[in-house]
Amino acid sequence: MAPVLDRRTLLAGLGLGGVAWVLFRPAAGDAAPAFAVTHTQDQWRKLLGPARYHILREAGTERAYTSPLNSEHRRGTFFCAGCALLLFSSTTKFDSGTGWPSFFKPLPNAVVTRSDRSLLMERTGVLCRRCGGHLGHVFDDGPKPTGLRYCMNGLALKFQPA
Numbered sequence: 817m818a819p820v821l822d823r824r825t826l827l828a829g830l831g832l833g834g835v836a837w838v839l840f841r842p843a844a845g846d847a848a849p850a851f852a853v854t855h856t857q858d859q860w861r862k863l864l865g866p867a868r869y870h871i872l873r874e875a876g877t878e879r880a881y882t883s884p885l886n887s888e889h890r891r892g893t894f895f896c897a898g899c900a901l902l903l904f905s906s907t908t909k910f911d912s913g914t915g916w917p918s919f920f921k922p923l924p925n926a927v928v929t930r931s932d933r934s935l936l937m938e939r940t941g942v943l944c945r946r947c948g949g950h951l952g953h954v955f956d957d958g959p960k961p962t963g964l965r966y967c968m969n970g971l972a973l974k975f976q977p978a
């Protein structure tokens with residue numbers, strides 16, 4: 817004779833299933849944001865070359881003190897190496913002593929941020945708002961007026977003198 821599953825047990829089981837679904841379903845915020853500029857991985861690789869591809873599309877980090885943009889002190893604008901969106905004004909650049917180009921504020925509507933738990937650290941990743949390219953991270957130990965330090969990979973940026 818088949819075991820009898822009474823109605824109460826059945827409902828309890830369904831209830832637990834429901835709780836599990838609520839706990840473990842992907843959060844809405846985890847969905848990949850839609851970016852205006854998109855390419856396939858192969859297209860990005862061709863467009864960017866291997867070094868820039870690694871930073872922008874694989875969230876890599878260049879070695880400190882390797883970017884010529886560290887010592888770029890002219891007036892002008894830093895733009896995305898992936899899609900040319902203007903990202904930072906030279907007026908917000910400062911010498912952080914970290915070996916990466918650093919800014920205290922991005923241009924309006926230039927970047928988006930997302931939580932980054934790689935390398936066993938809780939960090940905030942900074943992405944280009946238009947192509948989703950990984951630019952670097954933002955920390956809260958920057959100078960006035962924002963107190964923020966946008967620590968950028970020079971390879972993610974290009975510079976246009978004013």
Ligand SMILES: [Zn+2]
Nearest residue numbers: 896899944947
């Ligand atoms: Zn971009």
